[in-house]
Amino acid sequence: MSVRGRIAAAKAFLFGDSARAFGTLSLALLALLTVVPARDYFRDWRGVQKQYLQLIHGRNDAPALTRHFQGGVQQIWLPEIGVVDRCTTCHVGLKESTLTDVRTQPFRPHPPVPHSLTEFGCVLCHRGQGTATSVADAHNSSSSWEEPILPARYLESGCGQCHIQPLTGTPKLNQGRELLARYGCVRCHTMRAPDGTKRTGTDEPPSLEHIADKTSREWIAAWLRDPQAYAGSATMPNFQLKDDEIRDIAAFLIAQSQPYRSQKASEPAPVPSQDDAVIQQGASLYGESFCASCHAVQNAAGLLVGGNLGPELTRVGSKVKIDWLADWLRNPAIYDPASAMPHYRFDAKQIGLLVTFLSSKTDSDFTGTAKAAAAEPKQIERGRILVIERGCASCHAINGLKAPEDFAPELTEVGSRPLSRILFAPGVPNTLPDYIAARIRDPRSFGDTLKMPRFSLPQPQVDAIVTALLAQTARAETLPASMRIPARKPSDYRPAGRAGKLMDEMRCFSCHIINGRGGTMAPELTYEGTSVQRAWLVNFLKNPNTLRPALIRRMPRFNVTDAEANTLADYIMTAWQTPDFEGDASDDLRFTAADVQSGRELFYNKYACQSCHIIDQSKDKGYVGPTLTQVGSRLTAPWILHWLRNAQTLRPGSLEPVWNMNDADARSITAFLMAQKGAPVKEAARK
Amino acid sequence: MKRTGMRASFLVLCAALLTISACTRHSGAPGVTPRAFGTALVSVSGEKQFAGVGSQLEQPLVLQVNDAKGVAVAGAVVRLSAAGGAFATPREGLTGPDGQFTATITLGGAGGHYQIVASSPTASGQQIFMRVDESALGYQEMLGAKLNEIHCIRCHDPESTAERVSNMDNLTAKPHAFTDGAVLNPMSAADLTSIISHGGVAVNKSAEMPPYGSMLTKQEIAALVAFLRAVADPPYLAQGVNYASN
Secondary structure, eight states: OOHHHHHHHHHHHHHSSHHHHHHHHHHHHHHHHHHHHHHHHTOHHHHHHHHHHHHHTTOTTHHHHHHHOOOSOOOEEEGGGTEEEOGGGTOTTTTOGGGTTOOSTTTOOOOOOSSOHHHHOSHHHHBSOTTOOSHHHHHOOSTTOSSOBOOGGGGGGTGGGTBOSOOTTOHHHHHHHHHHHHTTHHHHBOOBOTTSOBOOOOOOOOOOTTHHHHBOHHHHHHHHHOHHHHOTTOOOOBOOOOHHHHHHHHHHHHHHOOOSSSSOOSSOOOOOOOOHHHHHHHHHHHHHTTGGGTOEEEOTTSOEEEOSSSOOOTTGGGTBOHHHHHHHHHOGGGTOTTOSSOOOOOOHHHHHHHHHHHHTOOOHHHHOSOOOOOOOHHHHHHHHHHHHHHTGGGTSOOTTOOOOTTOBOOOTTGGGOOGGGOOOOTTSOSSHHHHHHHHHHOGGGGOTTOOOOBOOOOHHHHHHHHHHHHTOOHHHHHSOGGGOBOOOOOOOOOOOHHHHHHHHHTTGGGTOEETTEEOSSSOOOTTHHHHBOHHHHHHHHHSOOOSOTTOSOOOOOOOOOHHHHHHHHHHHHHHSOOTTOTTOOGGGOOOOHHHHHHHHHIIIIISOGGGTOOSSTTTOOOOSSOOOTTHHHHBOHHHHHHHHHHHHHHSTTOSSOOOOOOHHHHHHHHHHHHTOOOSOOOOOOOO | OHHHHHHHHHHHHHHHHHHHHHHHHHHHSOSSOOSSOOSEEEEEEOOSOEEETTOBOSSOEEEEEEOTTSOBOTTOEEEEEESTTOEEESSEEEOOTTSEEEEEEEOOSSSEEEEEEEEEEOTTSOEEEEEEEEEEEOHHHHHHHHHIIIIIHHHHOOOOOSSOOOOGGGOSSOOOOTTBHHHHTTSOHHHHHHHHHHOGGGGTOOTTSOOOTTTSOHHHHHHHHHHHHHHOBSOOOTTOOOBOOO
16 A cells, blocks of 8 residues: 555544544543643652652651651742742752761752751752752753852852851851952952942052162062062962063052152161171071061971961062161061051161071072163053053052052952853853852963953862852842841950050050950950059060960060050050959958868869969970969969859950859869969069 | 664664773773883872862872882872762873872762772783772861861870970870771760760860860850761761762
């Protein structure tokens, strides 16, 4: 039979008469109608739920698990935060704490986190399409999917949408935010926290208004070529400039510079000695002055030793001019009134030694020996244009230039930037985190004309910055204000009067927190007046001896006079008092020998304080906390008493555990500690 | 009719063969050619680290290929594979002049143990294997890790750094390192919680361990216990060692 014949026969069979046609059409309609429920029947999640039931079948905890199980599409709906999450349709075991042995997805229980699924849903932290009910739609997988699941390494970004204040459990997010502030990112890019406050930098880019007095054109050129070659720890990025651009910028910076002092220093600048013995003396003074608490120097093994509050000094001799260095050591405020460096009050001999030591730290490989030829006006003008184009004034003060506003694109919502608005460089996977990471690692791969400099950061730091940037979402701004954990308000506490002026000169706030303001290197001093005895304080200010033998960061000696020490002590003893000590005046604490003896027992046996503190140099060894050999001449009795009850209320963040000690024990230990007088302290003459 | 059927089945067979051979080549053929062969793989450094889920481990994994005399072999091939979303960069390569191969390890997205399998071909065409354990910390374990750095590490870590001198040797009763699974694994979570909350005396141990029950919250103490379970070596065996898998 021919094909045509067959078709004709089939036609006759199906539509031969009206009854047949009606029957055929009805059957076709029925078939069509079954497609919809059938498609629904074969959805991903049904299979998954079946697998789950098989998985829990026969387990010991099956009855409870079966009771918790609810079939069908599940949904977490939280209209006020815009969450419609159906993830729990497949991720059935998320809330089952007994399933911890199950390690295959989608049935693993959710690891413990401080927030509940029912209050926060899933996509707020994990991203992905909450409303989807198929595996591919929910997680993404094809490239360029607008809302793919967030890779686990960036998970902490979810926390950052509400938590503006750092959290102990989110080290990566905290680190990323620190880096954004420390590497000057926020100086070019505006970034607002979800509550609208602008993120600010913690770096202090130096002013370039007097740069010609501090360093040479050759050094500026070498620095611009590769800042990390001068100091591996430098935060200045590499602007990837061409040689002639570097030459012109250096020429302009020198040309715009103005002298920082109207007349010459009264004392002549010291001449650095080439004598090794003098250099050694300078090195010793550098050590005694605890310069290393803030400044790092590379040791012979290439490791950085020292703090990072001030710049690294490994090659400082190649950088600074002798006159400038002597002036800086005399008083940093002469050159930079806002510097974090204290006024040390060194005498002329000490300045000479330090100048000798520091100027010996040179590296001829860095600057080379060639002198730069005199700059032409054309070069200077071109340098000025380059400085404006590159936005140098966003960070540095430069004569005649204003800091540009909104120099670089705002990043407040960079964490939710739509992929359709992103131009990917070749080789970069088409996801937002990969895009941000590539922009940080090598901005120029996105185009030669891009102005963004290159930051040489190791992968974990790039991950941290990406995490912090991914927390900058549009959603974070629309979340209800009640969900936000705001940042602590910065304090602008400034002590007044003569003492205040002295504290400013010695830059106490660079290291100590007092009334909410200051650095974190040294102990908080908000209640120091309640804590210590006046005679000890005066002595300590004049000659800071170390209280913690294991610490490498120590309080430097500022060479203060008796009168200055007394002024400071008067202020501290009066103003830095805790209001909570009513009824504990030290007169009421009269201790007997029996108190001291029982305190000793408690100290050594019941509370084992010698684990961290030393009373008897010959047998105690603990050095987590301060040495207590002379604590009876240092601290006040009420302070010790309260400290033993709860040190955290007196100095939040102290390592001292909260003992909640009963009154009798606390009183006895206080008696024992107050009996540790050490050698008598002679008070400096009061004026 | 019969001929078409035969042709079809032949085509299917060819396709199957092609697929199999393609797969085999994909998994078996080396991307780098060995210039030398060793007989043993040893780990130099980078084992038993921990990092947050999905993160790169801080220290690279350094492996060495040795010959039968225990001498390092340069130019031997090392391949690294891992399951559960963990991966090594690079995944394979030749050992350097010192006989060592260095790779960075990125952990998978779920908390728990990850096993990195290193292999190196021998002269006879066989493979030598070595397994390296790393752990990924979820939120709770990471919180514990950070609390450890603040409160515990000075006494519980025997290693000193310039910034932090260990206090362990100054104590009469030596604290246990948190990685000391042999001692800590048999202790129940309730006992550990009790020691952290009420001090060593809570279980008739040294008073040198102070009580932290008023300083840390219940959640924080649970996080510390979770952290020391996560880094225990040998691994905490409450549920058997489970390596992450896809």
